[in-house]
Amino acid sequence: MKLPIFSSYQFDSKLYDEIFNDNKEVRDVYQTLFKLFSEYSVSDFASLNDKVKDAFFNQGITFQVYGDKETKEKIFPFDLFPRIIGNDEWLKLESGALQRSKALNLFLEDLYHDQKILKQQIVPRDLIASSANYLKEMEGFNPPGGIYNHVSGTDLIKHADGEYYVLEDNIRCPSGVSYVVGNREALKRTLFGVFNSYKPHNVSDYGENLLEIIESVKPKGVDIPKCVVLTPGVYNSAYYEHSFLAKQMGVELVEGRDLFIENDFVYMKTIRGLQRIDVIYRRVDDEFIDPKVFNKDSVLGVPGLFNSYIKGKVTLVNAPGTGVADDKAIYTYMPQIIKYYLDEEPILNNVHTYHCSRPNELKFVLENVDKLVVKPVDESGGYGISIGNKLTKEEIEKVKKTIKENPRKYIAQPIMSLSTHATYIEDENSFEPRHVDLRTFTLLGKDKDFVLKGGLTRVALKRGNLVVNSSQGGGSKDTWILKK
């Protein structure tokens, strides 16, 4: 290892390093890239890094951070060193992600119809009955094309054993795909020579596939559907993503105040009057989509929208009520869910999970908080997570108390050793290993499915930190899936 930018690279033999093997040799897929990087000096990297940051700001690839006084525009920090996934490794991830999405879709259909899986006690009825995300209003309803989770995001990590494990299935409004495309654009502009030596799969076809998927679930009787993306508005942290998706699909980006219901049909208010719409890719959570049915104070949704949906006049993507299946407590049952509906073995591993709602497991969790990651089942964005080995004694007691107050709300998992990847650290002006995860994006439509050949690699930028979420100071990397 002679590169100056790697001069201070610290190996941790207990972790899986994505670039170097146990003998500290560069892994095969990274060999060419490593040679190409030998042409760069430390200052070259610093200046490329600045250029990339400017480009992200100028392109408006930003998210909003809410402060006490004002909302700040920030970029999702981007790292110049891409993550590379070989073709064989990817094929397993792709089929595994698709398998989970399909199984979750069948699970949702069952939950809102016969509930066979509950009757056969494969998944405990209590878990569903106590879920805040189960919507009684969806019972007996058949969404067009039989699809609930049209868009899914699967979060994976690679453990010290070199195997991928699924951390979470996200089937409400999974975010991040716009950064996958944005990251690739940024890297192509910055390290353009590199692409002469590598041929990763293209990631820019997500929008066209998404449009095809959402058009495939148009309401009955509609010939050419009018589709829109529904956003909470410009101040939402994921607004960039919403506008990106609308633009990629060439459809309108609407807010709740732009929509209007008349005779159960949904219309948008245009400069030429009302125009009917048929499919809404909504990026507004269930709770806020219709103040007549859910949160009465919501101004983000449209009064009467849910009724219009239930009457089949408009399709909502993803279907309301999908949250019941991406509850972290349900995650534990994914191997059984896959087996039950698809009669297949799970392709991807689950992380062993303890349910605090089960007395025996609760006891174990309370006795071992210092060795576990404790997560609330219904939060996202990395909020509410406690990583045992980072806690003080007082904090451990506090976590125990919180769990005891509402055991159903918490699960615990062993502290997984997320793999590390070389990442440029601005303050140190050098590359250092940082923990990474991977989110893949799967689309399900009527007779069509699609997994984006790429993904969002998130990086925990603070040394030793395991939380990669952007809201917790994480960054991201371009992710290359190599062609065969």
Place this chain on the structure above:
Amino acid sequence: MLARVANNLFWMGRYIERSEHIARYLSVNYFSSLDAPNEVSQSREFVLRSMLFVADEEELKEKNEFNESDILFDIGLNPEKSYSILSAIKNVQQNANGARDLISTELYESINTFNRSVKGYSAERFVKSGLFDFTTMITSSVASLRTKIRSTLLHDEVYAIIMLGIYIERANQVIRIINSKYNDALLEKVNFGGSVRTSYEWVTLLKCVETYDMMRRYYRKIPTSHTVLEFLILNPNCPRSIMNSLNSIHYYIGFLTNTENANKDSAAFLIGKLMCEYRYKTIDDFQEDLKGFIETLVDDLSLVGEKMDKDYFSLY
């Protein structure tokens, strides 16, 4: 197109145009005054008053002290002042953000770059020595935005709405600038004597609207109140004349509405009527009562704006 988003695009166009007019007005007046032919035109207070009159007439009424650095800062980079160039660019960016899925990536990126340049500009440098650099940066950035608008957007409804914003704002700004320089010419006469007809301020006016050279080419005479006003108000070929703006507003409103059969209460009808009225005016029709003419035109233009709001944006 969504009514709400159309409103964003309309105001994006207006603020793009506004920022450039204010920047030009600052620069041309300031630098013309440095070697102006008489004491009044050279006076700091005279120039600063004139600048504030165009930026925000109401603010001028409340002003007692005319400190150069303070006034330059307020008009250029004060985030607290809604009339500052900084606020205008911020509004451009925010309006573009609300319509970013409809405009080209190239235009959106140029707007962001522009916004960041203005936000990052040193206020201290601007008020002490950077007036020329700053205002040049504004005018060239706006020129670049106009190019992106013209050459990267579909020339459809989105484009028509932006252009309507640009031309309504242009007509408003030009008439305000005419008004301001007319007042300056009167003030110069009161304090210095001479004739309003041949005042130095008419040359400054032409330079503020970047039409000095073309006006000289057209008339081949020294500018007088008569020729300057005729050129800036009635000449349909002068790109910043009132007549040209009215023609353009009429043209772009035609994209949105059938102007032949426009409802009598619509913006399209009103603009058609105004355009025809001005087409058959001569300079003699309003030179006697220029002040009254300016007031009427300002009112007519704001009525067009109100009717546009009702016709196209009020659904949201």
